[in-house]
Amino acid sequence: xxxxxxxxxxxxxxxxxxxxxxxxxxxxxxxxxxxxxxxxxxxxxxxxxxxxxxxxxxxxxxxxxxxxxxxxxxxxxxxxxxxxxxxxxxxxxxxxxxxxxxxxxxxxxxxxxxxxxxxxxxxxxxxxxxxxxxxxxxxxxxxxxxxxxxxxxxxxxxxxxxxxxxxxxxxxxxxxxxxxxxxxxxxxxxxxxxxxxxxxxx
Amino acid sequence: xxxxxxxxxxxxxxxxxxxxxxxxxxxxxxxxxxxxxxxxxxxxxxxxxxxxxxxxxxxxxxxxxxxxxxxxxxxxxxxxxxxxxxxxxxxxxxxxxxxxxxxxxxxxxxxxxxxxxxxxxxxxxxxxxxxxxxxxxxxxxxxxxxxxxxxxxxxxxxxxxxxxxxxxxxxxxxxxxxxxxxxxxxxxxxxxxxxxxxxxxxxxxxxxxxxxxxxxxxxxxxxxxxxxxxxxxxxxxxxxxxxxxxxxxxxxxxxxxxxxxxxxxxxxxxxxxxxxxxxxxxxxxxxxxxxxxxxxxxxxxxxxxxxxxxxxxxxxxxxxxxxxxxxxxxxxxxxxxxxxxxxxxxxxxxxxxxxxxxxxxxxxxxxxx
Numbered sequence: 001x002x003x004x005x006x007x008x009x010x011x012x013x014x015x016x017x018x019x020x021x022x023x024x025x026x027x028x029x030x031x032x033x034x035x036x037x038x039x040x041x042x043x044x045x046x047x048x049x050x051x052x053x054x055x056x057x058x059x060x061x062x063x064x065x066x067x068x069x070x071x072x073x074x075x076x077x078x079x080x081x082x083x084x085x086x087x088x089x090x091x092x093x094x095x096x097x098x099x100x101x102x103x104x105x106x107x108x109x110x111x112x113x114x115x116x117x118x119x120x121x122x123x124x125x126x127x128x129x130x131x132x133x134x135x136x137x138x139x140x141x142x143x144x145x146x147x148x149x150x151x152x153x154x155x156x157x158x159x160x161x162x163x164x165x166x167x168x169x170x171x172x173x174x175x176x177x178x179x180x181x182x183x184x185x186x187x188x189x190x191x192x193x194x195x196x197x198x199x200x201x202x
Numbered sequence: 203x204x205x206x207x208x209x210x211x212x213x214x215x216x217x218x219x220x221x222x223x224x225x226x227x228x229x230x231x232x233x234x235x236x237x238x239x240x241x242x243x244x245x246x247x248x249x250x251x252x253x254x255x256x257x258x259x260x261x262x263x264x265x266x267x268x269x270x271x272x273x274x275x276x277x278x279x280x281x282x283x284x285x286x287x288x289x290x291x292x293x294x295x296x297x298x299x300x301x302x303x304x305x306x307x308x309x310x311x312x313x314x315x316x317x318x319x320x321x322x323x324x325x326x327x328x329x330x331x332x333x334x335x336x337x338x339x340x341x342x343x344x345x346x347x348x349x350x351x352x353x354x355x356x357x358x359x360x361x362x363x364x365x366x367x368x369x370x371x372x373x374x375x376x377x378x379x380x381x382x383x384x385x386x387x388x389x390x391x392x393x394x395x396x397x398x399x400x401x402x403x404x405x406x407x408x409x410x411x412x413x414x415x416x417x418x419x420x421x422x423x424x425x426x427x428x429x430x431x432x433x434x435x436x437x438x439x440x441x442x443x444x445x446x447x448x449x450x451x452x453x454x455x456x457x458x459x460x461x462x463x464x465x466x467x468x469x470x471x472x473x474x475x476x477x478x479x480x481x482x483x484x485x486x487x488x489x490x491x492x493x494x495x496x497x498x499x500x501x502x503x504x505x506x507x508x509x510x511x512x513x514x515x516x517x518x519x520x521x522x523x524x525x526x527x528x529x530x531x532x533x534x535x536x537x538x539x540x541x542x543x544x545x546x547x548x549x550x551x552x553x554x555x556x557x558x559x560x561x562x563x564x565x566x567x568x569x570x571x
Contacts (some may be wrong), residue, residue, distance in 0.1 A: 023534060047531055053543070053557055060538050061564040067527055067539045069234075077528050 008114040009174040010089060010192040011037060017113060017170070017194055018044050024107060027071050027101070028056050028091035032064030047083075051077075066109040072097050075104040083109040090159065092116045092191075093148045099164075107198055115192040118173070120153030120185045138189040139178070154185040161195065170194040209241045209283040209290055212276070219339050220284075223301075223432070223501060226329040232315055235308030236340050238262045238298040241282065242290035244345070250571035253337065254278065254297045255354030255361035258423070258479045259471060261305035264297030265290075269429045280554045287563040292571045293350060301336045302328040302478040310474030322409070323474055330364045330486045336531075338369060340520035350569055351375040352505075355551035356478070356518060360486050363526070365413065366503040367488055373505040375569050379514055380551040382522035383496050383529070384487040389517060393480040396422050400473045414472050417464035419476060424463045429514035429547035435457075496529040508565045510558070512550035513543045535552040539563065 013032055018042035029048025038044045047065040050056050059066035082127045086109030093116050095101055105112035111161055117138035124134035133143040161168055173180045173188030180188045214237050223231040244251060247326035254264045265276035265283055282288040282295055298411050299307040310325040352362040352373050359381025366376040396419035400406055436539030437456040446455040452458045492498035507530055520541045530537040541559045544550035
């Protein structure tokens with residue numbers, strides 16, 4: 001998963017959103033590649049959460065502050081506002097407790113960064129029209145072996161945020177490594193969001 | 203095992219310290235001796251030293267064996283040696299028997315210079331902080347101004363942490379395995395039953411070896427070091443072939459096992475040491491010195507931490523390790539945490555487990571010698 005992770009376009013976007021010296025929590029951090037890159041290029045202070053034994057080992061080998069734990073149980077061990085950014089990269093679609101984790105991210109972090117594959121991507125729509133479940137670079141698994149539990153589009157996620165009063169501060173959408181300027185929900189295969197809570201009125 | 207040869211023959215050494223040691227209890231120990239072993243070579247910068255801290259009944263003989271006693275293999279030999287997770291080809295490893303112990307360091311069996319007789323029950327109660335102060339003198343003697351790492355399991359893990367808090371500039375990495383920020387009431391309760399077994403033994407009260415009390419203390423302790431699953435798997439309800447019925451002899455396999463463990467322990471372990479080691483565990487509470495604030499206690503440390511817990515350890519549960527991790531994260535300190543799946547309960551930290559050992563190895567690979 002390392003090689004795949006390092007080529008993910010959302011890494012560059014996330015690197016642009018964090019500031020030196022910030023505290024960053026990466027949920028489902030895998031072998032820690034993203035954190036390692038953020039630490040080395042952006043000078044953040046990073047911690048990661050990972051459940052899988054082999055990935056925890058790989059992250060320790062990478063010198064990462066990895067904490068073994070299960071995201072489905074929430075982030076109860078972390079304090080409110082403990083981090084500037086909490087990242088969930090290409091993992092939300094594989095989680096059962098979708099609402100809980102987004103709420104938890106915005107509790108422990110000032111901002112949440114979420115990236116996911118867009119089910120509304122035109123190739124995926126075309127596959128469905130042809131009567132088959134989509135298989136693509138961003139959805140590489142077959143229906144029977146996919147780790148993904150949730151299939152949603154950029155429009156779905158926008159509605160999800162709007163209904164819960166979550167502010168979309170920024171959204172960047174990509175296809176084949178290039179940023180998509182318009183028709184995000186049709187032309188984009190992956191999306192990266194920067195989310196926050198409405199700022200309290202003064 | 204990645205390397206079969208191990209460290210080979212080792213020998214214990216002694217260091218005598220004549221300056222009095224002030225103790226947490228308010229008392230003073232008028233000089234003391236520490237028995238220790240070292241493996242590997244201290245580099246010229248003296249920057250590759252790792253201290254191994256032992257648990258309740260442990261000692262300085264951590265790895266290898268003695269020339270005249272090849273069967274006496276160190277208690278953490280599977281972890282320490284050439285090419286092993288704590289690699290003696292890279293690191294200079296020091297094992298030391300804690301003050302108050304019964305394996306050669308000054309303890310209840312030593313002579314009290316004031317009376318010319320063995321200290322026995324008069325030996326002062328010592329704490330983890332006292333151990334660390336005593337060991338700092340050994341580190342000075344060995345020319346080690348800063349440990350590359352302090353490492354330990356259980357009570358030893360607490361001590362590894364204590365080193366990092368008490369001498370922040372002298373510890374680069376602290377590995378706290380199967381440890382906790384302090385003992386829970388349940389844990390103190392177990393220790394108290396064990397102590398009462400010894401203290402109420404008429405033999406102990408008469409100044410003799412309380413074999414019955416030590417047996418009971420060890421049997422109780424042993425139950426808490428194992429897991430329910432492991433006992434079910436190892437013993438279940440199996441009975442001994444020669445067992446009688448409807449009596450009180452040793453009938454179930456688990457009874458036989460516990461009795462054996464108790465007998466073995468009572469033969470050699472010093473009761474006064476046992477009382478003191480359990481008390482040191484009970485007293486350990488770095489947060490207590492900071493108004494109950496573990497974060498403040500750990501904030502003193504400059505070390506990076508590796509915290510490891512085991513899924514079936516109910517005496518020092520994963521949740522207790524998480525308290526340490528969470529306090530460190532709160533402080534913005536470096537920490538990695540692994541929860542190892544294991545059936546062996548608290549004793550898991552002593553076991554040969556590929557993933558557990560890989561974690562320790564991977565972490566130490568990132569520690570410059």
